[in-house]
Amino acid sequence: MEKANFIKIEAIQIAEAFNIKKLRAEFGIVPHSSSPSEIFYTLTNKKRYLYIFDYGVVVFANFTPRKKNEFIDFIKSYASTIVDLELFEEYRIEIDENITKVIIKNDYVTVPFIDSSVLKIVMLNIAQSVALDYYEALTDDLITSSKKYIQELEHRGKLSISKKNLLKYIGKVLNVKNSIVDNLYILDDPNLVWDNEELHLLNRHLKANFDINPRFKDLDYRLDIVEDNLRLFTDVLNVRESSRLEWIVIILIFLEIMIALLFH
Structure with a gap:
């Protein structure tokens, strides 16, 4: 059997968002396909591929480390906020003409043929998957911080x-949730x-x-x-504010009575 060919795929969360419209206009290469939210490029006689998404992820196919780093430096000028986390995934596509159906494993997929689709x-x-890694990291941070406040309520009562x-x-919290909703x-x-059953099955698998x-x-x-924790914290703070206002009113009434007694 002839040895299969491989295409190495690397996906990286570089930013929270990219300005896709500006990037497409200034990159200087006609994309293979594009939409308001993504751009797909085939480069150097279709041996390298680049997929850019407006939610801050870039996917490289057959890129050398040098070419990949050069593009990352370039695209950062089109980013709204750089993500300072090492969020990436590696995968590979194996092309084997001797098989008749797609074979999917944890770290690679084997296909009988390869095309842009x-x-x-x-x-x-x-x-x-990488975008979900990013949002999972954000929510983990939110849960950790809210847990700290819950423990404080448990031990100190305030x-x-x-x-x-x-x-x-x-x-x-609302910014994270809105960002996720925007990228649903x-x-x-x-x-x-x-309209393509084979691609539908590949996507589903x-x-x-x-x-x-x-x-x-x-x-x-x-x-x-x-969000449930936030509502609890808000209620606790509202009670604290109400109690503070009540004491202010009591002190003002007491001062008014004392002033009245002093002048009469």
Whole structure:
């Protein structure tokens, strides 16, 4: 049997978002395909491939480390916020003309042929997986910080966080949730699988392999837990503010009585 060929895939979360429109206009290479949210390039006689998503992920195929690092440095100028986390996944596509159906493993997929559609499906699913890694890291941080406040309530019976800092924390949680909601489309099936049964099966099996849908449901569940905690913290602070206002009113009434007694 002839030795199979390989295409190495690397997906990296570089930023929170990319300006896709500006990048497409200034990159200087006509894309193979594009939309308002993504761009797919074939480079150097179709031996290298590049898939860029507006949620901050870049997927490289057959890139050398030098070429990959050069492009990462270039695309950072189109990023809204650089992600300072090492979030990446490696995968490979094995092309074996002797097989008749796709074989999917944890770290590679074997296909009987390769074209731009197959590449896009594989690269898209890896991009989705890395994006979920990023949101999972954000929610882990939120849950850890909320757990600290819950433990403080348990041991001290009160919260030391100020109202200003709580509002900042609420803003951070809502920002993460809104970002996830804005990027819900990343879980949608791409248009090219609708009329192609083979691509549809490949996409479905890759989603299952990367646990895309279960991970998103778990992410949404954990965000709901954080929101429930926020409501609890807000109620505690409102009680604290009400108690403070009551004491202020009592002190003012006492001062008014004392002044009245002194002048009469």
